[in-house]
Amino acid sequence: ATQGQVIKCKAAIAWEKLKPLSIEEVEVAPPQKGEVRIKILATGVCHTDAYTLDGHDPEGIFPVILGHEGGGIVESVGEGVTSVKEGDHVIPLYIPQCYDCKFCKSPKTNLCGRIRATQGKGVMPDGTSRFTARGQKIFHFMGCSSFSEYTVVSEMSVAKVSDKAPLDKVCLLGCGISTGYGAALNTANVEDGSNVAVFGLGAVGLAVAMGCKERGAKKIIGVDINEDKFEMAKQFGCNEFLNPLKVEDTVASLIEMTDGGCDYTFECIGNVKTMRQALEACHKGWGQSVIIGVAAAGQEISTRPFQLVTGRVWKGSAFGGWKSRDSVPKLVDSYMDGKVMVDEFVTFTKPLVEINEAFDLMHQGKALRTVVNM
Numbered sequence: 445a446t447q448g449q450v451i452k453c454k455a456a457i458a459w460e461k462l463k464p465l466s467i468e469e470v471e472v473a474p475p476q477k478g479e480v481r482i483k484i485l486a487t488g489v490c491h492t493d494a495y496t497l498d499g500h501d502p503e504g505i506f507p508v509i510l511g512h513e514g515g516g517i518v519e520s521v522g523e524g525v526t527s528v529k530e531g532d533h534v535i536p537l538y539i540p541q542c543y544d545c546k547f548c549k550s551p552k553t554n555l556c557g558r559i560r561a562t563q564g565k566g567v568m569p570d571g572t573s574r575f576t577a578r579g580q581k582i583f584h585f586m587g588c589s590s591f592s593e594y595t596v597v598s599e600m601s602v603a604k605v606s607d608k609a610p611l612d613k614v615c616l617l618g619c620g621i622s623t624g625y626g627a628a629l630n631t632a633n634v635e636d637g638s639n640v641a642v643f644g645l646g647a648v649g650l651a652v653a654m655g656c657k658e659r660g661a662k663k664i665i666g667v668d669i670n671e672d673k674f675e676m677a678k679q680f681g682c683n684e685f686l687n688p689l690k691v692e693d694t695v696a697s698l699i700e701m702t703d704g705g706c707d708y709t710f711e712c713i714g715n716v717k718t719m720r721q722a723l724e725a726c727h728k729g730w731g732q733s734v735i736i737g738v739a740a741a742g743q744e745i746s747t748r749p750f751q752l753v754t755g756r757v758w759k760g761s762a763f764g765g766w767k768s769r770d771s772v773p774k775l776v777d778s779y780m781d782g783k784v785m786v787d788e789f790v791t792f793t794k795p796l797v798e799i800n801e802a803f804d805l806m807h808q809g810k811a812l813r814t815v816v817n818m
């Protein structure tokens with residue numbers, strides 16, 4: 445048994461920015477009070493991992509074990525842990541749910557403030573790390589660090605999911621798919637008959653389309669500069685398309701396509717220019733635009749205030765507004781019931797030793813998601 449022992453295993457370590465991840469041995473300390481050690485079986489690779497690796501995150505700390513879209517099995521739990529036990533199938537959560545803070549007690553948000561400060565510093569809630577490699581302390585990432593065969597996370601950052609669900613698929617519900625799907629269902633609360641525009645047809649945008657389709661949206665306009673995305677986007681619900689490079693004025697084109705403007709628009713790119721377009725393509729009086737894409741540090745959005753005075757609404761959400769521990773198990777069940785698509789988002793699979801290729805595929809725009817099997 446490994447319980448109570450330091451586990452030596454393989455991890456993909458980011459020693460410094462702009463360098464490929466290095467697959468090497470890491471020592472993973474046993475879970476302390478309120479912590480859970482997880483054997484990770486699979487993980488997605490997402491833009492936030494690349495953003496940090498590329499040195500764009502001003503708060504990025506190295507050396508670090510990245511990854512926040514994982515799935516695994518509980519190996520052991522620390523003192524006082526009651527919500528999961530050894531053998532449970534789990535998804536680590538980058539937005540925890542403590543059930544106790546001001547945020548968790550409010551039905552208006554899914555953000556939990558309880559361990560935010562330490563998570564941002566790359567350490568466990570007690571201020572220390574569980575990872576060591578080459579005799580050096582390695583930092584945690586987003587409270588998850590799924591690019592390791594074993595990881596330790598706070599109990600507040602673990603969702604117990606059905607053990608019938610394939611972890612090499614439902615790991616993707618740990619970030620991108622849930623983020624887009626929830627933005628449509630929770631943040632926008634799209635109703636049937638709506639006209640919507642989705643800016644950016646990556647995994648996040650396609651998950652938005654899936655949510656809008658489920659709600660019975662009429663027009664789901666996919667907006668992307670890469671027309672290769674259009675055909676595939678149809679299966680997620682997009683039924684009209686716009687390539688901004690082929691029209692003179694993206695906003696005017698969308699307003700014309702929707703007889704006055706969209707009821708809902710979603711920005712799933714992370715570009716402040718398209719954020720403005722998405723807002724201004726909304727229908728006067730009621731159109732709502734949801735920002736999901738993560739813009740580069742220091743960027744600012746702008747529009748004329750008149751846009752808001754005349755009834756357009758600008759919003760945003762993180763992780764689709766889902767209260768994480770409550771919702772992720774339900775999202776997994778919805779996938780098992782055939783309601784939420786997940787398999788369709790897996791473009792490639794790679795073994796851990798080829799994780800850097802998963803980053804290449806993402807940068808090249810070739811992958812919705814690459815799932816790395818540990």
Ligand code: APR
Nearest residue numbers: 491644645646647648649667668669670712713714737738
């Ligand atoms: N106009 C329209 N489409 C664009 C533009 C643009 N100016 N720039 C990029 N795109 C398209 C790309 O062609 C791509 O299809 O946006 C899509 C983005 O998809 P992905 O790169 O696969 O990103 P995804 O994983 O869906 O995440 C989207 O959410 O998590 C955040 O930081 C992440 O900002 C990113 C966003």
Ligand code: ZN
Nearest residue numbers: 542545548556
């Ligand atoms: Zn909380």
